[in-house]
Ligand SMILES: NC(=O)C1=CN([C@@H]2O[C@H](COP(=O)(O)OP(=O)(O)OC[C@H]3O[C@@H](n4cnc5c(N)ncnc54)[C@H](OP(=O)(O)O)[C@@H]3O)[C@@H](O)[C@H]2O)[C@H](O)CC1
């Protein structure tokens with residue numbers, strides 16, 4: 039798991055690395071610029087001409103070094119110094135002096151961009167106020183150009199740790215140093231980065247680990263999977279109960295049930311309304327079925343006494359009898375539990391029940407469900423804060439779903455970086471709830487099951503997108519790719 043640090047902590051790490059490892063700041067800048075160029079040329083191997091817009095600080099210094107290194111690689115790189123301050127930082131000045139030909143842009147100057155790609159190195163993590171005035175006009179010109187834009191470290195104008203910005207460069211790619219920044223994970227700010235790539239510039243890792251932060255990034259090596267021993271039997275892999283489905287929403291129950299079986303659960307019993315019986319038996323013959331007394335809706339959800347984990351919610355609906363039944367159920371359940379979809383909406387109407395949930399219950403809300411549960415938030419930063427407060431107050435694990443799903447427990451916020459926009463499709467969440475429940479049922483701790491589930495689900499989405507493309511991707515494709523996702527993580531073969 040990688041710790042995500044703030045801009046101020048990055049500066050401290052920078053200074054520590056310079057002192058402790060005896061590397062000068064100009065050499066560190068050169069190293070960062072080299073790593074940038076390596077990554078950049080992998081992304082854009084055929085590019086022949088670029089314009090580099092560089093500021094007067096160290097982000098600009100990187101930009102000027104990058105222009106020089108690209109020229110050395112045969113790329114026609116034209117540098118523009120965006121002179122928003124009278125003097126250049128020392129390392130920016132050194133790199134300016136090492137370039138043969140750099141156009142200086144000041145207020146009132148205009149530049150017609152005549153290149154295949156723009157590199158944005160105007161502001162980095164040193165941004166300390168919103169960008170406005172002539173710089174905002176320049177940003178506007180860059181954003182309107184129809185060539186790709188690649189930002190150095192952060193899109194210029196974007197704060198690394200907070201929302202509230204002026205003009206911001208809208209990048210197609212951001213090549214960031216050492217760690218992605220917290221704002222990359224929040225929808226309102228993350229939309230500016232395009233696809234981000236993180237390069238290791240050799241800052242002192244031990245120092246980073248010693249910094250205080252509640253924010254982390256999950257890595258493949260953090261994904262735990264229950265071992266399957268040679269002499270094991272189905273009883274060793276948990277007895278999972280799923281309570282799901284209603285008239286018109288049996289698909290959610292089926293997708294979730296399949297995900298549970300695909301994620302290694304030993305035995306699954308699905309409790310569904312009577313009318314869903316045939317559909318479930320035919321679609322998931324591996325599952326046992328108990329039929330509710332309600333025909334179209336579940337009205338009497340009963341806890342399976344030997345269940346090792348329970349999931350309730352997918353496709354449940356909010357019929358009055360279901361609401362009544364669920365409230366009874368939640369008052370009596372004492373098992374590892376995952377609450378999804380309509381179970382969350384019903385809980386939102388009855389928030390007093392939150393404190394009665396078993397310790398470490400996993401809630402899997404998307405943004406809308408989260409707001410219904412815990413109140414509207416002005417942006418993603420506030421939402422994460424609210425999720426941390428709720429996770430602490432009620433001892434929950436909250437899986438806040440989004441482009442970078444965050445797993446929030448009483449101790450930390452862990453962001454996921456697998457998955458893609460193709461997964462924003464009906465049924466995707468049912469599959470996720472199923473994976474997490476299966477892992478929980480096999481004895482994993484709630485936070486670990488949630489983290490692993492989120493990672494595997496996203497990876498399945500990435501494999502599925504490679505096969506069918508993001509546009510056509512649907513939840514059933516996730517189920518088809520899930521075995522590869524699980525197997526590759528198990529064999530440490532992430533591709
Ligand atoms: N530690 C690392 O990871 C390394 C980082 N490198 C690169 O350095 C930048 C950070 O560089 P820094 O010089 O600290 O900051 P910037 O280049 O982002 O900004 C420079 C100055 O700009 C002024 N400023 C801030 N906001 C505005 C604004 N809205 N309008 C105008 N001017 C603004 C501010 O100075 P003031 O005196 O005016 O307050 C900034 O100081 C990092 O992102 C990396 O790219 C190293 O190269 C390698 C190691």
Ligand SMILES: [K+]
Nearest residue numbers: 161190192194
């Ligand atoms: K930048």
